[in-house]
Structure formats: C-alpha cells, structure tokens
Amino acid sequence: MSDGDEEPEESADAPAPDVDVETLQERLDDAVDALESAETEAGLDDVEAILDAVESDLEAADLPEPEEEDEEAPAEALESWLSELREDLEAQRGPYAEDVVAAVEDAQSTLESTRWTEQGEQALQTAVSTYLDDAGEALDETFVGGEVADPEALAEELDEVVDAVDAAALDPDENAETIEALTEATDALTAGVEDAQEWDDLSVRQKLRAEGYYEVMGQKRKDFPPEWTALKQWEQRENVEMILLCLEHMGDTEFMERHCLEALKRVASPEALDEIGQRAARRNTLAVEIVGRIGSEDGIEHVVDFVDAEGNPDLRTTALKSLGEIGSEDTTQDVANQLVADNESVRSRAARSLGLIGDTRAIEPLTDVLADDDSDTVRASAAWALVQIGTERALEAAAEYADDRAYIVEQEAEKAADALDADAAEAAA
Structure with a gap:
C-alpha cells in the first residue's frame, strides 16, 4: 500500500515525457x-x-x-x-598522435613487404628522408636517416619517429598544431610510398629486362617471341636461373611453358628441382619426366605417388621411368608393385625401371613376369631388366628363354647367354 507520499509509477508502455x-x-x-x-x-x-x-x-x-x-x-x-x-x-575529431603512429607503421609494413624496383627504392629514400626532416621540425628533434635506398633499412629509420611521437604524449587540444604538422608530413610519406614503383607495376617484359634476361640476345632476334630467342641462348649456357626466370614470368602461356620445360629437361640441373617438383605435383607429365632426367634422389617424393595414378597410364609410365632413372633401391617395391598392373605399358615400363635400378631383389618378380605375362612386350622388358641387373642369377633366369617363341624375348635371352659365356671365359682365363 502507498503512504500517500510516493509518486505514481509510470506505465512501462507510456512514452517518455516531452518526447515528440x-x-x-x-x-x-x-x-x-x-x-x-x-x-x-x-x-x-x-x-x-x-x-x-x-x-x-x-x-x-x-x-x-x-x-x-x-x-x-x-x-x-x-x-x-x-x-x-x-x-x-x-x-x-582529431587528428590524434596515435593516428600518426598507425600511419607510419602502415608505411613501414608496406616498405618491408613489397618488392620494389630500383627506381622505386630511390623514390622511397627521398620520401623517407623528407619525412624525417619534416617530422623532426614538428617535434623539434633531429632524425638522421634516409641515406640508403634499402626499403627494410628505411622502415627501421622510421622507428625513431614512432618512438618520439609516443614519448611526446601529445594532447589533441594543447598540441593540435604539432599533431597537424605531423599528420600533414605523414600524409606526404604515405603518398610517397604509394607512388613509388613496385615490381608488380612492371609489365612482364619490363621485369625480364630489369633482371637482364635479354642481355644474352645481342642482335639475334630470329624467333618470335624474343623471349624464345633468349631462352635458347640461356639453355646453351646452361643458365638454369634465367630459364627459371622466364618460366616464372611467362609460364602461364602454354607455348613458353613448354619451351622452358624442354630447356630444363635438356639441362637437367638439380637447381631446377624445386620448381619442377611443384609443377610435377600438378600432374604435369613433362615435369615428372624432367625429375627423372635430373636424377636426384630428392626428386623421388615428387613422382613416386604417380606410379599408381589410376586412369592415367601416360603419367604412370612417365613416373616409373623417372624412378628408374633416379635409380634408388628405396623405390624398388613401389616399382615392382606395378608388374601386375592391368595396363601392358605400365607393366613393361615397371620392368625396365627395375632393370635401371639394378636391385637384385627384383630378380624373382622379373623372372615370374618372364614366365607368366601374357604380353611378349612385357616379357621382353623383363628379360632386358634381368640383363641390366647382370648378376649370374639374373642372367641365368633370362638365358633360359634363348629359344623363346617371341623374337624380342629371344634377343634379350641371347644377350644374357652371351654375357654368361663371357663371364665363364674370363673366369677360366
């Protein structure tokens, strides 16, 4: 109950007083x-x-x-x-000192994370040097820097201004003129960084020219595009770095990608393995082939998974060939597993790769293929592989087929028999 002195409560749904x-x-x-x-x-x-x-x-x-x-x-x-x-x-509102600091830090991040042209680096040096002078005048301090054109070093020089602004504890009212002067200088710095020439601003040919790609051409402009002429010259010099440079900038065109990869296949340098491995991972058959040409065991990881790539016999045979050329016994089992593949070409290539690897553990499965496979081509490959392994046991297994029904098998068996005769004659001498 009310004692009569309380104000009546307003309804929760009633509008606030004097609100219209x-x-x-x-x-x-x-x-x-x-x-x-x-x-x-x-x-x-x-x-x-x-x-x-x-x-x-x-x-x-x-x-x-x-x-x-x-x-x-x-x-x-x-x-x-x-x-x-x-x-x-x-x-x-503002400007505030923290806005100045944030803008400088943004400029620092851009300086460090962007690839600049030589012309761009010179412009950055000018922009930072001017900013250090203007910021120093606003804060009544002296900032020394801007003497080098290295973007990362220029970014570090701007730390002095950030530290000085933080230490000044500028009040937006009491130090409005100082903040305004810093803001104006920082806006000019931001504009200078934005206007400086980035590497990505250049066209492909400008980038190649800046990297010295065309210097090898001289007066030779026989082929079109000119990048192809230069590519041939770099291939002759076995300059993998320049071939990779062309692939980086022009590898999105089928024509130049193919010619770059062909050049790398002929040069076959381990220097190209990382880039070629990335392309092999995208199931590029030519790249898989190049891995084998390079012949480094570091290339195994780039191709071994493709030996059982279902539905793509060309990729499988190329991967098997590459593993054979690399010749690591660590891959013997991966290759031998393909001796029972459904595809005849895959089985044949697996047999020949085992011969290139030369692991004696492959003698028994190759002997089984020679005896049982339905394809004479595959059997001939198995006989060839046994001859390549070349141990007495391998040669004896192949030599048993010197009178085989298939001429191509018989030829390899005769090579095995001749090798055994030569070994016997050498031992008797």
Missing part, C-alpha cells in the same frame, strides 16, 4: 549548433552526449506512423539525421 518529433528535431538542431562551435575534444564530447541522449529518447519514443505509404516515417528521418551528425562529429 518536434522536440527531438529541436534537440538535434541544438546539436548542430554545438558541433559547429566546438573547438576542443571536450566540446566534441559534449556534443556526443547530446546525441547519445537523443538516440536513447528516440528509441523509447512512440512516434506516429506516416499517413501516406510513400511518406518517410518521422522516426526513420530522425535516425538518418542522427547518423549523419555522428559522422560529422567523428570527422571533426
């Missing part, structure tokens, strides 16, 4: 006047408080709905005006 469209408009008009006259951060804080109060009352108010369908609701109009005033308020 006209009142809210007047309060926003007052906020506009206050914003125009605000000259300090404190004054702007007062304007923000006015806007917060209007927003709160606007949310609680039960304003009328528009009479016409196409007419804007009063609440929506007020909300739009309120939003615009908040944007104007934020635009009028």
